[in-house]
Amino acid sequence: MKRREFLALLSTQAVAAPQYDLLVRGGRLIDPAQGISAARDIAISGGKVAAIAETIDSATSRTVMDARNMIVTPGLVDVHVHVYDGVAPLGIPADPTCIAKGVTTVLDAGSSGAHTFPGLKKYVIRMVDTRVYALLNISLLGQSTLSTDNPHGELLDLRFVNAAMAIKTIEQNRDVILGLKIRLTGNITGPNDLKALAIAREAADAVKLPLMVHIGGSYSPVPQIVGMLKRGDVITHSFRGGPGGIVDDRFRVLPEVRRAMERGVQLDVGHGAGSFSFETAEKLMAQEITPGTISSDVHQFNVNGPVFDLATTLSKFLHLKMPIEEVIRRATANPARAFAFPAGTGSLKVGTTADLSVFELREGRFEFTDSLQGRRTGDRKLFPVATVKGGSIYGSSWLPVVTG
Ligand SMILES: [Zn+2]
Known part of the structure; x- marks a missing residue:
């Protein structure tokens, strides 16, 4: 080869050098924030989404993930988990259940309070691969164990409920604390619930962040609790069964809850070990009451069932006939x-951090169990098959990945 030809070849090769780091090809992208539910290829460069198009040439990327027949979503967001592993009573390790299962971002919902948050930040938020943010418990203690040995919750003594310390902790950690959390169940609060809620209200107003309220078997009636919630606040465990939920004994949504929703209070699922009922969900959805966010409340006492992971909770809503775009919206755009x-x-808008999840939507017969041993047989279930965080494949991918 003549020198001039050789130089020309070198220059063409330079031009043809892969432009992208990773290309996720052939999947169906469901990105409700962008109104996309269609076949799209996604190109990633420098950890960011670089291009989305119907077809992007494989030769333009160093690595190609084959996502044919798969659903691709923005990295899922679970706004109710407990990942203060080893410290808070319900805590589980974040990564095996969250990022490894397609959930790149989570909110630890009140495992820690002002006294125990520094450890959550030091040993979890800064250490794990999942992007962990927190709702700060209004009790300094964070969550207290509830068991037959210790049926005493964190709000039984109001001396541990301190707005000033919560505010200070939030002001110092606004990068990772996104709101407040309070658990209002009788054995957690005793007769203190409305007083504790007023203190949480004061703190939330001072820092201008949402307050997530856990309901179920509260000491005071739910209408009184809901009456103290404002636009942006969140009721979790809203699809629970039994007394103390957002419905009356004939499963009609309480008028106070409807009014709260009208003023911008949101409903969260927070499935948990005791807080999701198919019957309640079916009857609420028949009244056109749907959750704003679908979260798992995954923790030690439900990670081996009935919750398992967020994908399983989302699949339960597919069974409840919510369209898949609306299910994914409640674990991406809405959170x-x-x-x-x-x-x-x-979202996977061009220019944003490339966190994405790939799922196989399998068809067959799948048994789903709620928190009250209610069972339903569904015909579709989402299975996580790959996660990409900041442009890098997390762990291993079940899908073929070719690096050129
Ligand atoms: Zn919880």
């Missing part, structure tokens, strides 16, 4: 709107 996650969370 991002409800809480002040960093810009771009919950």
Whole structure:
């Protein structure tokens, strides 16, 4: 080869050098924030989404993930988990259940309070691969164990409920604390619930962040609790069964709850070990009451069932006939709107951090169990098959990945 030809070849090769780091090809992208539910290829460069198009040439990327027949979503966001592993009573390790299962971003919902938050930040938020943010428990203690040995909750003594310390902790950690959390169940609060809620209200107003309220078997009636909630606040465990939920004994949504929703209070699922009922969900959805966010409340006592992971909770809503785009919206765009996650969370707009999840939507017969042993047989279930965080494949991918 003549020298001139050789130089020309070198220059063409330079031009043809891959432009992208990773290309996720052939999947069906469901990105409700962008109104996309269609076949799209996604190109990633420098950890950001670089291009989305119907077809992007494989030769333009160093690595190609084959996502044919798969669903691709923005990295899922679970706004109710417990990942203060080893410290808070319900805590589980974040990564095996969250990022490894397609959930790139989570909110630890009140495992820690002002006294125990520094450890959550030091040993969890800064250490794990999942992007962990927190709702701060209004009790300094964070969550207290509830068991037959210790049926005493964190709000039984109001001396541990301190607005000033919560405010200070939040002001010092606004990058990772996105709101407040309070658990209002009789054995957690005793007769203190409305007083504790007023203190949480004061703190939330001072820092201008949402307050997530856990309901179920509260000491005071739910209408009184809900009456203290404002626009942007969140009721979790809203699809629970039994007394103390958001419905009356004939499963009609309480008028106070409807009014709260009209003024911008949002409903969260928070499935948990005791807080999701198919019957309640079916009857609420028949009244056109749907959750704003679908979260798992995954923790030690439900991670091996009935919750398992967020994908399983989402699949239960597919069984409840919610369209898949609306299911994914409630674990991507809606959480991002409800809480002040960093810009771009919950969507794959060009230029945003490339967190994405790939799922196989399998067809067959799948048994789903709620928190009351209620069972339903569904015909579709989402299975996580790959996660990409900041442009890098997390762990291993079940899908073929070719690096050129
Ligand atoms: Zn919880």
